Amino acid sequence: MFGKAGGxxxxxxxxxxxxxxxxxxxxxxxxxxxxxxGWWFWKSRQxxxxxYRNMEMTALDGVDRNVYDPAAFVQxxxxxxxxxxxxxKALQGIDxxxxxxxxxxxxxADSGVEFAIIRAGYRGYSQGAIQGDANFQKNxxxxxxxxxxxxxxxxxxxxxxxxxxxxxxxxxxxIRNYPVTYPVVFDWEFIDGQSARTDEIEGxxxxxxxxxxxxxxxxxxxxxxxxxxxxxxxxYYQLDQLDGFSFWLAEYDQKPDFFYDFEMWQYxxxxxxPGIQGNVDLNLAFRDLSKQ
Numbered sequence: 157m158f159g160k161a162g163g164x165x166x167x168x169x170x171x172x173x174x175x176x177x178x179x180x181x182x183x184x185x186x187x188x189x190x191x192x193x194g195w196w197f198w199k200s201r202q203x204x205x206x207x208y209r210n211m212e213m214t215a216l217d218g219v220d221r222n223v224y225d226p227a228a229f230v231q232x233x234x235x236x237x238x239x240x241x242x243x244x245k246a247l248q249g250i251d252x253x254x255x256x257x258x259x260x261x262x263x264x265a266d267s268g269v270e271f272a273i274i275r276a277g278y279r280g281y282s283q284g285a286i287q288g289d290a291n292f293q294k295n296x297x298x299x300x301x302x303x304x305x306x307x308x309x310x311x312x313x314x315x316x317x318x319x320x321x322x323x324x325x326x327x328x329x330x331i332r333n334y335p336v337t338y339p340v341v342f343d344w345e346f347i348d349g350q351s352a353r354t355d356e357i358e359g360x361x362x363x364x365x366x367x368x369x370x371x372x373x374x375x376x377x378x379x380x381x382x383x384x385x386x387x388x389x390x391x392y393y394q395l396d397q398l399d400g401f402s403f404w405l406a407e408y409d410q411k412p413d414f415f416y417d418f419e420m421w422q423y424x425x426x427x428x429x430p431g432i433q434g435n436v437d438l439n440l441a442f443r444d445l446s447k448q
Contacts, residue, residue, distance in 0.1 A: 206415050208390045213415070216396040220417035224442065229411040236268075237410065237423050239440055246440040247271060249338075251309065251422070254291040256432050261295075263431030265302040271338050271441060272299045276330045278311035279323060281352035286326050296334050305446050307338025309383065312365065313354050314344065320365035324372035331378075337446040339381035339402055339420075342369040344388075359392035366393065370401045379447050383422075386414055402445065419443050 204215035239246040253275035370380030427438035
């Protein structure tokens with residue numbers, strides 16, 4: 157017989173984690189989470205790799221990656237390339253020297269060009285003497301009068317830090333009476349087809365020269381920038397030592413595939429612009445590089 161209503165015996169359920177099976181399941185889950193976390197940590201510590209000219213390259217730590225959307229580059233009927241993403245448009249620009257001859261800068265500005273990088277001078281590749289660009293003053297005055305943002309570049313053949321500093325001093329003196337709002341650029345290039353005093357320069361020395369130039373430019377209150385093509389960027393410049401400066405990439409294509417980030421892109425050396433006879437370099441600036 158039963159006693160009081162409901163007084164029969166019954167078994168009580170134990171919490172799952174207090175059972176043998178529950179403890180085993182919990183331990184398995186902990187092990188799984190630990191393994192996944194360990195795998196992700198290991199993976200994050202592995203070097204990142206990419207390829208250039210069939211060479212496997214190890215990505216540099218601390219250097220920002222190229223995140224531009226390839227689908228956002230559009231070539232227009234006039235040959236200019238535009239880039240628009242999330243409502244923001246890249247700015248159109250040119251870079252010029254005495255080789256572009258006499259320029260109608262108002263026609264250039266009216267065509268839609270928004271900035272110009274003008275050569276201030278160069279160092280000779282045989283004797284190493286510094287020379288000013290013959291059209292520098294005229295180009296600066298007329299480009300500014302036409303309302304363009306203006307930066308400058310120096311064609312370097314520096315082989316030592318001292319020479320790079322000499323080049324920076326030359327540029328800073330040349331621009332001190334102009335409202336330069338765009339970058340001041342270190343443009344070191346190899347000389348193709350000619351014997352040059354710079355033929356044997358190594359990447360370490362090239363990097364040291366760029367850094368010395370840019371540091372003086374920054375100290376002068378301007379925005380320093382380093383110009384290079386893919387070969388220099390991958391095989392010569394130590395970009396992790398220059399990452400505090402802006403980069404200007406020369407890559408002649410309909411869209412850039414350089415692995416690392418860059419603020420400006422020179423996409424052709426055979427562009428055409430109203431007001432300029434013959435070919436001219438065309439560029440996009442992906443950020444507002446003006447320094448007021």
